[in-house]
Each structure stands twice: as C-alpha cells, then as structure tokens.
Amino acid sequence: MTGAPLPLTSEPSGMRAWLLSPEPHSRWQARLGRFYLGWRSFSRNPLAVVGLGIVILLILVAIFADVIAPYSPVTGGDLRTQRLLPPSETYWLGTDDQARDIFSRIVHGSRVTLFIVVLVALIATPIGLLVGTVSGYLGGWVDTVLMRITDIFLAFPRLILALAFVAALGPGIENAIIAIAITSWPPYARIARAETLMIRNSDFIAAVKLQGASTPRIILGHVVPLCLSSLIVRVTLDMAGIILTAAGLGFLGLGAQPPMPEWGAMVATGRNYLIDQWWVAAMPGIAIFVVSLGFNLLGDGLRDVLDPKAAK
Amino acid sequence: MTKPLLDVEDLRVRFHLRTGTVEAVRGVSFQLGRERLGIVGESGSGKSQTGRAILGLTPPPGEVTAKRLAFDGIDLQKASKRTLRTLRGGRISMVMQDPKYSLNPVMTIGEQIIEAYQAHVKAGKAEARDRALAMLEAVKMRDPGRVFSLYPHEVSGGMGQRAMIAMMLVTDPDLLIADEPTSALDVTVSMEVLRILDELVSERGMGLIFISHDLKLVSSFCDRVLVMYAGRVVEELEAKNLREAKHPYTQGLMRCLPTLADDVRPLPTLNRDPAWAL
Amino acid sequence: MLDIQNLQVVYGTGRMRVDAVKNVSFHVEPGAAYGLVGESGSGKSTVLRAICGLAPITSGRVSVHGNAVTTPRGKAFYRTVQMVFQDPYASLHPRHTVDRTLSEPLAIHGEKDAEARILQALKEVGLSPSFRFRYPHQLSGGQRQRIAIARALILRPKVLLLDEPTSALDASVQAEILNLLDDLRRRLGLTYILVSHDLAVVAHLCERLLVMQHGEAVEETTAAALRSGAASNDYTQSLIQASQGFTRVAPLPAQAPAA
Structure with a gap:
C-alpha cells in the first residue's frame, strides 16, 4: 500500500461491512458489493428514487391489474346512464363514451405500456449495441457500411418512419412495437460506437488481444460491458419518448386497436369531448405524463451512478 | 533572520467525502525565504495539495485550515477575493505538471503570455508584446518571434513547459510553486528546463517551492527539502545533507532507487511503519 | 530466443508518413534480459509492439525460436510471448475482478485446472488469495502491476515484453516490482525485453541494452559498460549524465534537438 490518506470515519459493521x-471472498460478494455501492449513490438522489418508485408502481399495477381494476376495461356499463360520467365515488376517474370505467382502463393500459417499453428495449438495445460495438471495434469498411445504414435510419423522423412501417405492416400493437424498435436503435449504435472507439485502443484491450482472444470474445466480453452502462442510461431516458411515440401511434389509430385500453388511443377518443368531459382525455394524459416523468427521473439518477463522466 | 516570504503553520486540507472525511494534509508547517525549497513525497503524501492550498486552488469539496498562512505579511486566509486574485499569477505563480493541460489550446502562446501580463500590470499592447518576447527569450526559445505566434499543440512538451514558465514569470512573481514541472518531459529536456528555471529563480531572487516525487532530482536542485508522508512532514533537511537523513522513510526512499553507481540486488524495499503516519 | 533483423515500422503514407522504427536489429539469447532505452519518440515502445503484433512490421524479420512470426500471430505465439504494459491503471479491465482477469487467458487457451492456476499465479507475484475477487479500483498501483504480471505469466510464456513496467509507480513500489521481476526471471527461466527511459532501471534488470533515438539504434552496450561510464556515444553520455540528477555548475552540453 502507498501512504494513502487515512479515513477518519469508523469502520462499518455487519451486513454493510x-x-x-x-x-x-467470492464472485458473488464482489458483485453484490459493487451493486450496493451503486445503490448507495443512487438512493442519495431523492428525485431518482421517486422515478424508480413510479416505474416500480407501473410494474406492480401491470402485474396486479386484474385485482386492482374494479370494472372490466373492455365492456362498458349501461350506455344510457353510465356514459361520460364525471369522477365520482363509484367511478374514480369517470367513464368514457362507451360507459367504461376510465380508472380500470388506465390500470389495464399500464400492461400495454409496459409491454411496449420492455419489448422495444429488448429489441432495440441489442441491435444498437451490436452494430455500434462491431462498427467501432472493427473500423474500416465495416464501420463505413454500418454507420451509413445507421445514418439512413437516423435521417427519418421517428414518428414518420414508424408511420410508414405501420402503414406497410398494417395497424396493431405488435407492428407499432416493431416500428418503434426499428426507429430507436440508431442513436444507441452511435453511442456504443463512440464508447468503443475510446475503449478499443486502451491497454486492457491490447492485453486481451495478446492473450490470443478472438474478436467476438473481445467485443462481447470486454467491450460490451463497458458500453452497457451509458446505453442503459440512454435507453431509460428514451423510454419517455417511446411511450409518447406509442401513444402518438395509438392516437393516430395506427397503434393499439380498440377496444384495447391503450393510453394514446384513450386520449384520442377523449379529444371529441375535450371541452365538456375533460377527464376522458386528461386522465390517460396524466398517466402518460407521470410514467414518462418517472422514466426520465430514473434515467437521470442512473446516469449519475453508472456514467459519472456525463454528470455535471 | 529576515521576515519570511511565506509562513505556513499547521496547514490542514480536508476532503469531506460521502465515505467520510479524508485529511490529505495534516498539519504542515514551514517557512520560506528567497530560496529553493523542495517538497518530496510519494503519491498520496499530500505534497501537491500543500502547494494548491497555498494558492487557494484546493478543489471542492476540500477545506483548508491553518493557524497561519501568510505571504509577505498578508494573511491569505483573511484576504479578500480581490487581493487573492492580484496575488495569484501576480506575485505568486504556479507551474503545473503537464503543459498540454495548462495552456489554453485556442490561443497562441504569445497571446497567453500577454494576457497573463496585462491581467496584473497596466501596460499597453506594444509594451506587453515586448515583455512577452523578452520572456520567451529568457526561457531560451530559439526563435521567440515564431514561438510567439504558435498554438500550444504546435510545440513539443519541453517547449510547452518553457512557454508555461515564461507565462508564469512574466509578472515577476516573488514566489513560484512548481508542481512536478518536469515529470512529463524526457530526461534531457527536463534538465534543460530545470536549468532555465534555476537561472531565472536565482537571477530574480524568487522563492521557489519545487514539488516532486523524485528525491534525487529535488535534492540536487533545491537548497532545503521537506519529506512528506501521509499528509505530514516527516523530515526537513538541507539538501546537501541528504545522506545524513534520520527518518527511516527518507532513508528508505533514497536506498530503494536503482543507481548506475552500484548494483544492489535485491533492491532494499520500504517497510512502512504505521507509526510514521501517526 | 528472439531475433530482430532490420526491423522497420512505418505509419501512414505520403506527407503523413512517420518512420517510427528505422532498421533496428538485435538478438536476445534465451534467459537473457535485453533493454531498449530512449526518450519519447525514440521508437523503443514501437519495437516492442511490432514484436507482439500491436504495430505493423513494414519490413524486416522478427523471429522467435528461429521461426519468423506470422501476421496475425497464432495462439502458439501468445503462449510463448506475453507483455506487461506501462500503466497499471489502464491495462486492467475496470469491470473485471482479478479472478476474471486471470481466468480469461486460461479460458481462451482451453486450459484446465483454472482454480489452482489462478491461486498459483497470485502466489508467484506475492499476493495473497484474498486479492482474488477484488476489482482494480480496490488495488494500489503496485498491486495492479503485480496482477498484470500474473496475467502475463499465467500461460507460462518464455518471453516477457516489459513496456516501462515501473514508470507509473512510486519509487518504493518500483523497487518491489523490480525485485519481483528479477526473481521471476531466475525462477522461471524467462527472457525479458525491457523498454524504459530510465537508464538505472535498465542497467539493474538487463545485461545488454540498445540505446535508441529518433527511431534508430544509436549504440548497443552492456550494463557493465554503462556502470563504468564507458559510453562511446554522445547521446548515451548525455543520458547517463541526466540520470545522475540536476547539476548546477555544469556547462551547457549540446542541447537535445527540440522537435
């Protein structure tokens, strides 16, 4: 040990120690220790914890939607008496034009939202990561070709390209997800490539090359883990945009099809009654807002933990 | 004895971190006249933080306290921001380790020297220009006129460091703090830079604090040496008496270096006594 | 063991052409330690990188055990030649534990018995098994360099390329690493090629050395000659003088050309 300055605090004890x-003493302890340190600096940011809370709440609501929702999200009540009722004790957030309980629809809509978010993340992140790291690590013509393809995708506005895909594949929630995923990977590829360019000339990559490691092994085992953290941050921050795009497609009638309780589509129906029955559009709008905000706060917090360079 | 140029007593630098408070400098005291003082220590010994604290350049969240921290009779702790600003770069200057990071990349070297000069001395453009050129000549630039209009990335490390010294000495400071001024340079170049620094310091009668990890270099360059370990001064001695160092740390530091003169094998290593850090 | 003939390394073409190494030849016997000394830009590190394939060989011959190396180098080459880098803060993967860093070469070469080999490697470089699951940020500079040495040795190579292995370390830690390298060479019968700007370090570890300047070999000499101050070349002489520390009264010698 070198003559390091002495910490003045007392030693922690028990579990923390x-x-x-x-x-x-084991791989697991090392990994958990790292995770704990990350959690400690994450939990120091109250807004990030709020964001995490919102996201966890979204997940819980989606899982227990059947238990939480008091009414069916699809079949409405009596169209003569229960249509467009304002929020009350029986219908907490009011009813819509089909006499369906808006609260139940929002609760079930969380499943759709979560479904979109998770699938987009699962499709777009690996594509972006792979394209970016391969392109950055190999360089040369591979880099040129992959990056020009990325540029082509980047040149289209996201919603327009998604619209084109949906128009070609036909409306529906699955096609909307594919469309959003296909339009959201290029920025991830860019980030992964930039990170890879910094990493690939470092000594620890040279060292593993000198051990005779194959290129896939270096990319997957050594480059990808280092790109992952900044990508997770970016994906989390993008979630809000993805939810909004999905809602936008739903609003335009190209995403989820009725009677599926999708928040964007719900706002679209509420548009007709915006002046007199404001709650029909406002309630799902608030849900979209809160969840987007939650992902943004979470992303900000994660950035401070995972990517200290980007923090102020 | 004449009044010291710099008087430091019980200087402490603390960093309040999430993991607790770390004391990087723990009660350093020394006085400096118009002489060359070396501060030697290994990484983490607090030598650089000592130099920074004197100039008020401790990075946040650092906190500096001292019983006395006076420059030429001026209390640096109580001095106003304005006074500190005029002192810094005017009467006290600092040369950092790597010129690559301490010169502004988008200004020519000449402009930077002029700016440093005009920030402290009221002078016309022509006068400042003459001063800057004279200064570049003083640091033995072969073609001052050409170097004047070069950007930092266009010069070598040795030239960059000489330009840095020119910039720091243009205001005729009374005290120069040099933090590892030659560690980023090649040996032959660093000897040249040191020779220039040495000449300027003795010509102008400045005080110099030379911070380095290199005991051999410091003892051959300075008059007096402070040896720091874990935030404290463990030994203070005349450079020429280095061979008679008492503290086992200083002795160990001296012995563990391989030399051309004799072939010791294995090299003696330092057994760090926890008591040294107390 | 290792033979370099007329090695030339050129980067770029036309106006961007840089001749990093010009026509350098030397020969290293098995079990010997050979030093490459010079200042930055002398091409000493490039020679090392050309040997192991991190820099291109523009012309000339590099042979190990009498066999010319192929580009790209095969797995067999990497089992014979390994490298230790200058900066222990940059040469270890920041997200990999010591365990992962050391098991990687074993996994690549399909070695069995990883568990025992890792513990053995830690022991060889003087670290206790408690270091096994630490991350690099939990290690000091000297400990990191020991891990880097352990990683290089775990495949049991015959030749170790050392690129300024101690220049990023404190003096007292440098002594420990130099002792370790000295000891390992004797115990494992290794051949070293050491690159350094520090004459004293090279003289301590190596028997023979090559002084380089601006990509060219200036002088081949022995450590013994260096110690006795017998250097025929002016540049070597100025390096020897500079390594003695600052001399105040010395008349200005021929100045090194500032690039």
Whole structure:
C-alpha cells in the first residue's frame, strides 16, 4: 500500500461491512458489493428514487391489474346512464363514451405500456449495441457500411418512419412495437460506437488481444460491458419518448386497436369531448405524463451512478 | 533572520467525502525565504495539495485550515477575493505538471503570455508584446518571434513547459510553486528546463517551492527539502545533507532507487511503519 | 530466443508518413534480459509492439525460436510471448475482478485446472488469495502491476515484453516490482525485453541494452559498460549524465534537438 490518506470515519459493521469488504471472498460478494455501492449513490438522489418508485408502481399495477381494476376495461356499463360520467365515488376517474370505467382502463393500459417499453428495449438495445460495438471495434469498411445504414435510419423522423412501417405492416400493437424498435436503435449504435472507439485502443484491450482472444470474445466480453452502462442510461431516458411515440401511434389509430385500453388511443377518443368531459382525455394524459416523468427521473439518477463522466 | 516570504503553520486540507472525511494534509508547517525549497513525497503524501492550498486552488469539496498562512505579511486566509486574485499569477505563480493541460489550446502562446501580463500590470499592447518576447527569450526559445505566434499543440512538451514558465514569470512573481514541472518531459529536456528555471529563480531572487516525487532530482536542485508522508512532514533537511537523513522513510526512499553507481540486488524495499503516519 | 533483423515500422503514407522504427536489429539469447532505452519518440515502445503484433512490421524479420512470426500471430505465439504494459491503471479491465482477469487467458487457451492456476499465479507475484475477487479500483498501483504480471505469466510464456513496467509507480513500489521481476526471471527461466527511459532501471534488470533515438539504434552496450561510464556515444553520455540528477555548475552540453 502507498501512504494513502487515512479515513477518519469508523469502520462499518455487519451486513454493510460484508458488502463493502475490500477483500470479497467470492464472485458473488464482489458483485453484490459493487451493486450496493451503486445503490448507495443512487438512493442519495431523492428525485431518482421517486422515478424508480413510479416505474416500480407501473410494474406492480401491470402485474396486479386484474385485482386492482374494479370494472372490466373492455365492456362498458349501461350506455344510457353510465356514459361520460364525471369522477365520482363509484367511478374514480369517470367513464368514457362507451360507459367504461376510465380508472380500470388506465390500470389495464399500464400492461400495454409496459409491454411496449420492455419489448422495444429488448429489441432495440441489442441491435444498437451490436452494430455500434462491431462498427467501432472493427473500423474500416465495416464501420463505413454500418454507420451509413445507421445514418439512413437516423435521417427519418421517428414518428414518420414508424408511420410508414405501420402503414406497410398494417395497424396493431405488435407492428407499432416493431416500428418503434426499428426507429430507436440508431442513436444507441452511435453511442456504443463512440464508447468503443475510446475503449478499443486502451491497454486492457491490447492485453486481451495478446492473450490470443478472438474478436467476438473481445467485443462481447470486454467491450460490451463497458458500453452497457451509458446505453442503459440512454435507453431509460428514451423510454419517455417511446411511450409518447406509442401513444402518438395509438392516437393516430395506427397503434393499439380498440377496444384495447391503450393510453394514446384513450386520449384520442377523449379529444371529441375535450371541452365538456375533460377527464376522458386528461386522465390517460396524466398517466402518460407521470410514467414518462418517472422514466426520465430514473434515467437521470442512473446516469449519475453508472456514467459519472456525463454528470455535471 | 529576515521576515519570511511565506509562513505556513499547521496547514490542514480536508476532503469531506460521502465515505467520510479524508485529511490529505495534516498539519504542515514551514517557512520560506528567497530560496529553493523542495517538497518530496510519494503519491498520496499530500505534497501537491500543500502547494494548491497555498494558492487557494484546493478543489471542492476540500477545506483548508491553518493557524497561519501568510505571504509577505498578508494573511491569505483573511484576504479578500480581490487581493487573492492580484496575488495569484501576480506575485505568486504556479507551474503545473503537464503543459498540454495548462495552456489554453485556442490561443497562441504569445497571446497567453500577454494576457497573463496585462491581467496584473497596466501596460499597453506594444509594451506587453515586448515583455512577452523578452520572456520567451529568457526561457531560451530559439526563435521567440515564431514561438510567439504558435498554438500550444504546435510545440513539443519541453517547449510547452518553457512557454508555461515564461507565462508564469512574466509578472515577476516573488514566489513560484512548481508542481512536478518536469515529470512529463524526457530526461534531457527536463534538465534543460530545470536549468532555465534555476537561472531565472536565482537571477530574480524568487522563492521557489519545487514539488516532486523524485528525491534525487529535488535534492540536487533545491537548497532545503521537506519529506512528506501521509499528509505530514516527516523530515526537513538541507539538501546537501541528504545522506545524513534520520527518518527511516527518507532513508528508505533514497536506498530503494536503482543507481548506475552500484548494483544492489535485491533492491532494499520500504517497510512502512504505521507509526510514521501517526 | 528472439531475433530482430532490420526491423522497420512505418505509419501512414505520403506527407503523413512517420518512420517510427528505422532498421533496428538485435538478438536476445534465451534467459537473457535485453533493454531498449530512449526518450519519447525514440521508437523503443514501437519495437516492442511490432514484436507482439500491436504495430505493423513494414519490413524486416522478427523471429522467435528461429521461426519468423506470422501476421496475425497464432495462439502458439501468445503462449510463448506475453507483455506487461506501462500503466497499471489502464491495462486492467475496470469491470473485471482479478479472478476474471486471470481466468480469461486460461479460458481462451482451453486450459484446465483454472482454480489452482489462478491461486498459483497470485502466489508467484506475492499476493495473497484474498486479492482474488477484488476489482482494480480496490488495488494500489503496485498491486495492479503485480496482477498484470500474473496475467502475463499465467500461460507460462518464455518471453516477457516489459513496456516501462515501473514508470507509473512510486519509487518504493518500483523497487518491489523490480525485485519481483528479477526473481521471476531466475525462477522461471524467462527472457525479458525491457523498454524504459530510465537508464538505472535498465542497467539493474538487463545485461545488454540498445540505446535508441529518433527511431534508430544509436549504440548497443552492456550494463557493465554503462556502470563504468564507458559510453562511446554522445547521446548515451548525455543520458547517463541526466540520470545522475540536476547539476548546477555544469556547462551547457549540446542541447537535445527540440522537435
């Protein structure tokens, strides 16, 4: 050890000591220790914790939608008496033009939203990561070709390209997801490539090359893990945009098809009654707003933890 | 004894971090006249933080306290921001390790020297220009006129560091703090830079604080040496008496270096006594 | 063991052409330690990188065990030649534990018995098994360099290329690493090629050395000759003088050309 300055605080004890141990005894302890340190700096940011809370709430609501929702999200009540009712004790957020309980629809809509978010993340992130790291690591003509393809996708406005895809594939929630995923990977490829360019000339990559590692092994085992954190941050921050795009497609009638309780489509129906029955459009609008905000706050918090360079 | 140029007593630098408070400098005291003082230590010994604290350049969240921190009778702790600003770069200057990071990349070297000069001395354009050129000549630039209009990335490391010294000495400071001024340079170039620095310091009668990890270099360059370990001065001695160092840390530091003169094998290593850090 | 004939390394073409290494030849016997000394831009590191394939060989011959190396180098080459880098803060993957760093070469070469080999490698470089699951940020500079040495040795190579292995370390840590390298060479019968700007370090570790300047070999000499101050070349002489520390009264010698 070099003559490091001495910390003045007392040693932590118990579980914390185990997690923060400078001498982990197993792979798991080392990994958990890292995770704990990350959590500690994350939880120091109250807004990030609020964001995480919102996202967890969204997940819980989606899982237990059947239990939480008091009414069916699809079949409405009596069209003569229960149509467009304002928020009340029986219908917490009012009813829509089909006499359906808006609260139940929003609760079930969370499933659609989560479905979109998760699928887009699962499709777009790996594509972007792979294209970016391969392009950045190999360089040369591979880089040129892959990056020009990325540029082509980047040149289209997201919603317009998604519209074109949906128009070609036919409206529907699955096609909307594919369309959004296809339009959202290019920025990830860009980020991954920029990170890779910085990493690929570092000594630790040279060292693993000198051990005879194959190119796929270097990219997957050594480059990807380092790009992942900034990508996770970016994807989380993009979630809000993805939800809005999905809602936009739904609003235009190209996403989820009725009677599926999708928030964007719900806002679209509410548009007709915006002046007199404001709650029909406002309630799903608020849901979109809150969830988007939650993802943004979470992304900001994650950035501070995972990507200290980008933080102020 | 004449009044010291710099008087430091019980200087402490603390960093309040999330993981607790770390004291990087723990009660350093020394006085400096118009002489060359070397501060030697390994990484983490607090030598650089000592130099920065004197100039008030401790990075946040650092906190500096001292019983006395006076430059030429001026209390640096109580001095107003304005006074500090005029002192910094005017009467006290600092040369950093790597010229690549301490010169402004989008200004020519000449412009930067002029700016440094005009920030502290009321002078016309022509006068400042003459001063800058004279200064570049003083640091033995072969073609001052050409170097004047070059950008930092167009010069080599040695020239950059000489330009940096020119910029720092243009205001005729009384005290120069040099933090590892030659560590980024090649040996032959660094000897040249040191020779220039040495000449300027003795010509102008400046005080110099030379911070370095290199005991051999410091003891051959300075008059007096402070050896720091874990934020404290463990030993203070005349450079020429280095061979008679008492503290086991200083002795160890000296012995662990391989030399051309004799072939010791294995090299003696330092057994760090925890008591040194107390 | 290692033979370099008329090695030339050129980067770029036309106006951007840089001759990093010009016509350098040397020969290293098995079990010997050979030093490459010079200042920045002398091409000493490039020679090392050309040997292991990190820099292109524009012309000339590099042979190990009498066999000319192929481009790209095969797995067998990497089992014979390994490298230790200058900066221990940059040469370890920041997200990999010591365990992962050391098991990677074993996995690449399909070696069995990883568990025992890792513990053995840690022991060889003087670290206790408690270091096994630490991340690089939990290690000091000297400990990191020990891990880097352990990683280089875990495949049991015959030749170790050392690129300024101690210049990023404190003096006292440098002594420990130099002792370790000295000891390992004797115990494992290794051949070293050491690149350094520090004459004293090269003289300590190597028997023979090559002084380089601006990509060219200036003088081949021995550590013993260096110690006795017998250098025929002016440049070598100025390096020797500079390594003695600052001399105040010395008349200005021929100045090194500032690039």
